Amino acid sequence: xxxxxxxxxxxxxxxxxxxxxxxxxxxxxxxxxxxxxxxxxxxxxxxxxxxxxxxxxxxxxxxxxxxxxxxxxxxxxxxxxxxxxxxxxxxxxxxxxxxxxxxxxxxxxxxxxxxxxxxxxxxxxxxxxxxxxxxxxxxxxxxxxxxxxxxxxxxxxxxxxxxxxxxxxxxxxxxxxxxxxxxxxxxxxxxxxxxxxxxxxxxxxxxxxxxxxxxxxxxxxxxxxxxxxxxxxxxxxxx
Ligand code: HEC
Numbered sequence: 001x002x003x004x005x006x007x008x009x010x011x012x013x014x015x016x017x018x019x020x021x022x023x024x025x026x027x028x029x030x031x032x033x034x035x036x037x038x039x040x041x042x043x044x045x046x047x048x049x050x051x052x053x054x055x056x057x058x059x060x061x062x063x064x065x066x067x068x069x070x071x072x073x074x075x076x077x078x079x080x081x082x083x084x085x086x087x088x089x090x091x092x093x094x095x096x097x098x099x100x101x102x103x104x105x106x107x108x109x110x111x112x113x114x115x116x117x118x119x120x121x122x123x124x125x126x127x128x129x130x131x132x133x134x135x136x137x138x139x140x141x142x143x144x145x146x147x148x149x150x151x152x153x154x155x156x157x158x159x160x161x162x163x164x165x166x167x168x169x170x171x172x173x174x175x176x177x178x179x180x181x182x183x184x185x186x187x188x189x190x191x192x193x194x195x196x197x198x199x200x201x202x203x204x205x206x207x208x209x210x211x212x213x214x215x216x217x218x219x220x221x222x223x224x225x226x227x228x229x230x231x232x233x234x235x236x237x238x239x
């Protein structure tokens with residue numbers, strides 16, 4: 001009887017070990033790294049700041065070998081007056097991550113810049129146009145699902161996004177109105193680029209930039225996608 005008991009224990013341990021091996025074959029988390037700027041260098045007011053990002057993913061490949069699709073690498077840029085505001089902002093970014101991820105996955109930022117015009121109206125101009133319109137989130141949400149033509153000029157149209165749920169599209173519209181009207185917030189696509197820091201004003205002699213780079217990998221057969229992130233905080237250098 002005792003022997004049977006210990007046999008069961010051994011089988012149990014082997015089972016746990018096998019389950020562990022299976023888990024270990026799961027998709028790995030990509031390593032995203034903001035190479036420049038360095039946190040220690042801080043930032044200068046009213047200046048061009050260059051950034052570069054690297055991505056390493058066991059399954060998708062390495063950005064240095066051009067194995068990572070550049071349009072899937074994103075940088076969130078936000079100016080904040082101090083660490084207290086930054087903590088609140090970063091908490092909010094975690095809460096908003098699922099809508100941000102669906103905006104990225106649906107290639108919304110490939111046509112819409114936040115403040116910089118690419119192919120489509122910027123989110124800033126969409127926010128300006130609709131932020132005072134009542135019940136606008138539902139209306140814009142259904143436009144996002146159905147596609148749009150003729151509102152912003154005849155030459156362009158937005159494709160439909162039939163896979164989005166009504167709720168997801170409403171959350172997207174809220175995100176667009178909120179962040180589009182924020183001049184201290186921007187999103188950049190790609191592994192490198194530049195952005196202009198804000199001007200120092202009398203009431204803002206100190207400040208911080210929060211830079212969050214992210215990459216969502218392709219998972220294994222499109223499943224179990226994992227996101228890698230890197231946060232760098234830049235403090236204002238003296239004027
Ligand atoms: C292929 C480019 C393209 C993609 C991808 C794209 N859009 Fe658009 N979007 C446009 C164009 C062009 C317009 C302007 C259409 C018009 O004039 O009616 C537009 C308009 C909009 C509008 C304003 C609609 C209105 O009635 O004024 C919103 C909101 C919007 N897009 C959100 C999104 C979201 C969210 C996504 C991702 C799910 C997305 N777009 C993806 C090109 C695109």
